[in-house]
Amino acid sequence: MAVQQGVPQHSGGMLAGWKFSNFKDGVFAEYFHVNDADMNLAKLPDEIPLPSAVMISDMMTTGFHGAELANIPIGGTVVVIGIGPVGLMAVAGATLRGAGRIFAVGSRPKCVEVAKSYGATDIINYRKGDIVEQILSRNGGQGADSVIIAGGSPQIMISAVKLARPGGTVANINYYGSGDIIPLPRTEWGCGMAHKDIRGGLCPGGRVRAERLIDVVKYHRVDPGRLVTHVFHGFDNMEKALMLMKDKPADLIKPVVLIDG
Amino acid sequence: MAVQQGVPQHSGGMLAGWKFSNFKDGVFAEYFHVNDADMNLAKLPDEIPLPSAVMISDMMTTGFHGAELANIPIGGTVVVIGIGPVGLMAVAGATLRGAGRIFAVGSRPKCVEVAKSYGATDIINYRKGDIVEQILSRNGGQGADSVIIAGGSPQIMISAVKLARPGGTVANINYYGSGDIIPLPRTEWGCGMAHKDIRGGLCPGGRVRAERLIDVVKYHRVDPGRLVTHVFHGFDNMEKALMLMKDKPADLIKPVVLIDG
C-alpha cells in the first residue's frame, strides 16, 4: 500500500523498487520479466541518443531527486558532496531548481570539468583540508540552504549537518553499504532543535517521471550525455564495461553498452 | 502581524507592501523615507550593472514569484500568459525551477525574441486563434502542470483554468485594475472538484530575497539585463522614460533612468 502512502518506490517493502533491479535474476539477460511494465514505459524521441537515454532512467532521476528533496530556494546556496555520476546529476538538478552558488566537493579532473559545466561555481577538494572549513570560510561563515550527499561513508553525514544553516535541509541520495549507524553531530544539529531536516530517498520511477525527464533532455535544459565517457557495442562487452566501473580509470564517469540490432 | 503569518508583503494591511511604493508621496524624489530599511538593504556586487540591478528588485522578484507559486515539477509543462517584463521573468523563473516545455503567449517581436532566450520552447500568438485550443492541440490534448498569468484582463483566468491539468496550478502575478469579478470556468474547474489550485500573490521582498536574486545574476543563471531596452541618464529624463512606458514602442521592454553622480 506504499503507493497510496505516496512512496511507490517502497511498494512491496522498503526499497522494493531498488531490490527489483538489483536482486532479481536476469537483469543483464537478453530478456527480463517486468510486471506492470506499462506503468514505466515512455516513448523516447528520435533526437535523444541511446547513451543519454539510459542516463535518464537512473543517474538523472536519482541526482535530480537529491535536488528535489533538498528544498532549494531560488538563488539558494547549495553544497553537493560527491561528483560521481549521481553527484554530477545532483549538481545539474540544483541548477535546474534555481540554485545560486553551488559548492561541489570532489577531486577527479574529468568530474570537476563536468561539474562546472553543470553549474558548480566552487570546486572543493577534500584532499586540501576539511571540507566544512573550506566551504564555511568561502561562504562568509554561513551554512548552506541545502546540502546534497552523493557519496561517502556514513561519517560524511557529520560534515553535511555542519554545512547546513538552521532551517536548511540535508538530502541524501548516497547508498551506505556498511556500518551500523549514520551519525548526526549533536551540537551542530542544535542539540536536536536546529530545524535542519535530514532526508534521504530512493529515486522516483514511473512513466510520468520518465516523460518529464525526457523533456528536460529534449528541450536542452540538461545534457546527461556528458556523463557517458565510454561506449561499448554488443552483449559480449558487458563484462568489460562492468570491470571499468570497478577499476575507475581517471577519464571514466559512466560506461554504456549498446546492444545493437 | 502578517509577518508572523508568513506573508510580510501584507504587513499593515492587504497589499501594504505594494501600496508603500505606489501611494506614498516622494517615491520619485531625490530622497525618500523608508522605515526599517535595513530589512531590505543588500550589497550589490561590482560586477552587476545598475540597470540589471533595478530589474532584480521588481521584475525579477515578481516574475520568479509566479514560478514559485506555480508548483513546477522538474520537467513539467508550463504556460506563461503574457511576455511583458514580468512575464519574461516568469519564463526565466520557470526555466530556473526546471520546467521542460514552456509555452509563452505573446506577440511583440522583441518580447518573443527575449522569451526564447529565457527558455520558452513554444510561442503562442493570441492573434492567431484561441490560445487554449492552440496549446492543447500542440500538447496532445493534455493540460499543463502549471499556468502563470502575467498579463490580461480578468477574463484571462478562464483560459488559464482550462489550460491546467487536474492537479495542476494556476499562479497569478498579474494586477487586475478593473472589473468586479475574476471568473473561474465552472466546468473546467471540475464543478469545484478538479484539484486545480488558483494562487496569486504580491512579490516577496527583504534582504535575504535580494541576496539570493543577486546570486542568480552574479552566477550567470539569468541575465535580467535583456529586459532593459532603453537607458536614460539624469533626473530630468524621468518623465520621458515614464511616457515611453505609456506609449510602448515596438522595441521597448523596460526603460531605466540612471541618476548619475
Add this chain to the structure above:
Amino acid sequence: MAVQQGVPQHSGGMLAGWKFSNFKDGVFAEYFHVNDADMNLAKLPDEIPLPSAVMISDMMTTGFHGAELANIPIGGTVVVIGIGPVGLMAVAGATLRGAGRIFAVGSRPKCVEVAKSYGATDIINYRKGDIVEQILSRNGGQGADSVIIAGGSPQIMISAVKLARPGGTVANINYYGSGDIIPLPRTEWGCGMAHKDIRGGLCPGGRVRAERLIDVVKYHRVDPGRLVTHVFHGFDNMEKALMLMKDKPADLIKPVVLIDG
C-alpha cells in the same frame, strides 16, 4: 497517468472517480462491478456500526478533505459554509486538524445542534444578514485563516474570498451544478495579489485512506453516526430513502438503507 501525478481521483479523466459512482449503471443493484476493487477494500472492525461505516466512505472523506485542503494551522480560525452532512464533516475535520474558533454557517436546527457537537464555536445564520459582515464583525474585523465551502451556488465564492485573510486559504468541496462561471471578487482577492489560495477537489479514496478514517472512528476521535438520522431496512426502501433526501424534512441529515441478510 493521474495516479502518478498525485491525483488518482482523476485517473482516466477529470472527475473519473466521481463519475464511476454516479454514471456507471447498476450502482444501486444487488451486485456491482468494481475494477481493481482490492485497492479500495478495507476491513471493518466489528465495533463500528454499519450506518457509521457508510458515512466514512463518502461524507467523512469529503468533509475531511475540505479540512485538509484548507491548510488549517493549530489554533487557526476557520469558517465552514454549509452544514449539510458534508459540511458537518468539514466542521469535524477542522476540529480534527486543530482549529481554534470555528464559524459554521447554517440554519436548520438539527444541523446546528450536530455542528456544535462537532466543534463549531459560532453559528452564523445567513437569514440574519450578510455572513461576511456577521463573521468579520465577531472576529474583530480579521479574516479567517481558512474558509471551507460545503454548500451554495457559485456566488458563495465571493463571500468565501472576502472571509479569508491575506495568506489564507479557501477550500471548496461543494459541487457546483450550474452556471458558466464561479466568481472571485477582484478587490478582496487583492487585484490578484492577496495570497489567498483557492483550492477544490474530489475526495480521496483508496484502502489506506479508508483504514485511516476507520481508525478515526474506532479510536473515538469523531463519531460520524450523528449524521445518520433515518435508518431503513431492505432493498425495497431504497426509493423511500432517496425521496427523503429530495424532500429534506427538518429532522433529516442523512438516511441509510441497510440491505440485511
Add this chain to the structure above:
Amino acid sequence: MAVQQGVPQHSGGMLAGWKFSNFKDGVFAEYFHVNDADMNLAKLPDEIPLPSAVMISDMMTTGFHGAELANIPIGGTVVVIGIGPVGLMAVAGATLRGAGRIFAVGSRPKCVEVAKSYGATDIINYRKGDIVEQILSRNGGQGADSVIIAGGSPQIMISAVKLARPGGTVANINYYGSGDIIPLPRTEWGCGMAHKDIRGGLCPGGRVRAERLIDVVKYHRVDPGRLVTHVFHGFDNMEKALMLMKDKPADLIKPVVLIDG
C-alpha cells in the same frame, strides 16, 4: 536574517531564541528586559487560569511543534516517545492534528493517566521490553506514519527510525544535552534511501502563535491545566518549585509559582 529564512527561532544565531530564556541574566528576577516585546505579547482572556497560561508559552508550543513537524495524516498512526510535560503536549498535539492510533511510551502512573486523557490509545512501558518490538508487534508489523521524540538519550533515535514506516517522519523536540553524536540506524534508514525524514526544531514563539494557542485553550480543544500538579505562591517558593523539578516525585508533572499581587 533567520526571520526572513522562515526560522525566527534562530534569529541572531542557532538556538538564539532558546538561549534568550536560558542564558540571559535575570530571567527569574522581578523585572526582566525583553527587546521587541510587542512581537510576543498577547492578551490573555479572563477565563484562562494563570497556571494554564504559563503552560501555553512553553510546554504547549513545544509539544504541539512536535506534532506539526511530524506530518501527521488524518487517521495516521503516531508514536510519542516520552510523556513528561512536553511529551504529554505532543500526545495532545497529535490528537489535535487528527491522529488515529497513538502509542505513548512511558511508565509513571500520573503521566500515563494524563496521556490517556489527551488521546493516547496504547501505553508502552519500556521497562517491559524493547519498545520497537512491543509497538511493531501490536501494530501488525507496520511502522508508524509519525514518531515524535520527547525524551531520552541520543540512542533513542535508533528506536525512532525503526518505528517509522518508509515515507514516514521522525520529529524531535527533545533536548540532547550530552554525547558527540545522535545515531541513525543504517539498515532501517534504508541505507540512506527509506524516505524517513528526520526533523527537529525549537518551538515557535510570537504573538500570532500565542493567540492561536490561547484559542485552543479558550475553545476547550485541549486543557493544559492537567500538566500542573503543584501550585506555589510567592517569589520565595521559586527555589522549592525548582527543587521539585529536580527531585521528580511520583505525582509531579509540572510545578507553577504564582507571583501574586
